[in-house]
Amino acid sequence: MLAKRCCNVSITAIKGFNDILPGEVEKWQHIEASARDVFSRYGFAEIRVPIMEKTELFARSIGDVTDIVEKEMYSFVDKGENRVTLRPEGTAGVIRALIENRLYAADPVSKLFYMGPMFRYERPQKGRYRQFHQIGAEITGIADPKVDAQILTMLRHLFDELGITEPSLEINSLGCPKCRPQYRETLQAFLRNRIASLCPDCTRRFDTNPLRVLDCKVERCKAATADAPAMLENLCPPCAGHFEAVQEFLQLAGTAYRINRRMVRGLDYYTRTTFELVTGLLGSQSAVAAGGRYDGLVADLGGPAIPGIGFAMGVERISLLLEAAGFSKPADLFIVALGDAAGKKAFQLMCRIQRLGFAVELDYDGKSMKSQMRRADKLACRYTLIVGETELATNRAPLKEMATGSQTEVPLVPESIVLQLQR
Ligand code: HAM
Numbered sequence: 001m002l003a004k005r006c007c008n009v010s011i012t013a014i015k016g017f018n019d020i021l022p023g024e025v026e027k028w029q030h031i032e033a034s035a036r037d038v039f040s041r042y043g044f045a046e047i048r049v050p051i052m053e054k055t056e057l058f059a060r061s062i063g064d065v066t067d068i069v070e071k072e073m074y075s076f077v078d079k080g081e082n083r084v085t086l087r088p089e090g091t092a093g094v095i096r097a098l099i100e101n102r103l104y105a106a107d108p109v110s111k112l113f114y115m116g117p118m119f120r121y122e123r124p125q126k127g128r129y130r131q132f133h134q135i136g137a138e139i140t141g142i143a144d145p146k147v148d149a150q151i152l153t154m155l156r157h158l159f160d161e162l163g164i165t166e167p168s169l170e171i172n173s174l175g176c177p178k179c180r181p182q183y184r185e186t187l188q189a190f191l192r193n194r195i196a197s198l199c200p201d202c203t204r205r206f207d208t209n210p211l212r213v214l215d216c217k218v219e220r221c222k223a224a225t226a227d228a229p230a231m232l233e234n235l236c237p238p239c240a241g242h243f244e245a246v247q248e249f250l251q252l253a254g255t256a257y258r259i260n261r262r263m264v265r266g267l268d269y270y271t272r273t274t275f276e277l278v279t280g281l282l283g284s285q286s287a288v289a290a291g292g293r294y295d296g297l298v299a300d301l302g303g304p305a306i307p308g309i310g311f312a313m314g315v316e317r318i319s320l321l322l323e324a325a326g327f328s329k330p331a332d333l334f335i336v337a338l339g340d341a342a343g344k345k346a347f348q349l350m351c352r353i354q355r356l357g358f359a360v361e362l363d364y365d366g367k368s369m370k371s372q373m374r375r376a377d378k379l380a381c382r383y384t385l386i387v388g389e390t391e392l393a394t395n396r397a398p399l400k401e402m403a404t405g406s407q408t409e410v411p412l413v414p415e416s417i418v419l420q421l422q423r
Contacts, residue, residue: 015130016124016130016131017129018316027319031315031319034162035115039158043111049096051116063209063268068089072121073121088120089118091136091310095298098110110141118134137154143307145248145249156277164322170278171250172273174231186234191225194225199221215262260276269300271296273292274291282320288314288317292310333381334376336373338389342389353418384400387412
């Protein structure tokens with residue numbers, strides 16, 4: 001028998017890769033526009049870097065023995081036998097671009113932001129996807145702790161602007177190449193006696209990346225490390241001084257924070273200040289934004305020895321928080337028209353009010369008043385304007401604010417209607 005060459009099974013998207021549909025997209029646009037607005041006030045310029053880079057860029061920057069590089073990268077060999085990877089994060093590409101284009105030569109301080117898709121082969125769940133989107137910001141060229149406080153203040157500012165105030169800012173310090181190796185040994189000595197209680201992943205991490213044991217979500221690892229020594233108590237004097245100063249400047253800026261001594265990050269490039277903006281509303285995917293200082297990264301990638309600090313936030317997670325906060329982007333006005341002549345007037349008003357900068361909707365099919373009102377409700381329009389024969393004759397019509405039910409009579413003149421919409 002001949003094999004069937006086609007079937008009716010439809011092709012779906014790849015697991016963990018999502019369509020961002022109308023309704024959802026408005027939230028994304030709001031997040032992106034707010035980020036652009038806030039970042040520009042802090043002097044950041046946008047950079048757009050490729051979605052795919054040479055695999056070694058990520059191995060060298062994020063670290064060979066991190067979960068991202070070991071297990072999660074979408075890497076393949078292309079037709080030219082090059083080993084390439086879909087970017088799992090944005091910092092490595094931005095710093096590669098900074099070095100390759102010698103941006104530091106024109107100005108020793110770079111403030112760059114980016115937005116776009118990232119790819120990690122993780123187990124998908126709410127708030128965790130294989131293609132996800134980040135908005136990130138990076139400052140290079142300033143080692144001063146004021147800049148740590150500034151970037152954290154900017155992050156908080158953005159969330160305030162979005163009306164998302166619930167997440168809390170947690171900070172820690174991961175020290176520097178002088179004090180961290182010593183701490184690593186102290187931690188390993190502590191863990192050595194408890195190795196039998198650790199999960200298989202952490203048993204492996206004991207040798208390769210013992211700090212990550214502190215970050216393990218498995219209950220028995222949490223219990224075994226409850227009283228583990230922390231990096232914070234093992235900082236060298238310059239790192240301890242830096243951390244103190246960051247806190248002083250955060251207080252001066254009025255930016256609330258709390259110290260999380262157990263925070264370690266899943267990327268190896270961090271030095272000194274690290275931070276996460278953490279929510280209680282998204283289950284285990286609690287970090288909505290995260291970042292830290294990476295004073296050795298530019299040099300590690302072949303550039304000059306200049307310090308850096310930055311963060312990235314997860315757009316999908318912020319969008320979930322916006323939804324929980326009741327975000328909606330309603331049209332400003334629905335014009336209900338009764339009869340042909342009113343339909344023409346409504347059409348003319350709509351075209352002119354849209355040009356004045358407002359979102360206006362109407363019914364195109366000459367439906368009943370009840371059905372038009374239902375549509376206005378469905379679109380959650382802020383106002384409705386009802387135009388019938390009487391309104392055409394008097395050139396005035398009732399404008400109703402849907403949230404309060406209050407009604408005002410307005411002349412059927414675009415500028416007069418707009419004056420009310422602006423209130
Ligand atoms: P990260 O902590 O790996 O840091 O990711 C930053 C944020 O991206 C997370 O807090 C989360 O909101 C979001 N995110 C990460 N993975 C996923 C996922 N699979 N699905 C949905 N959202 C996700 C970095 O990527 C660093 N490059 C941040 C940075 C910038 N550090 C310095 N500069």
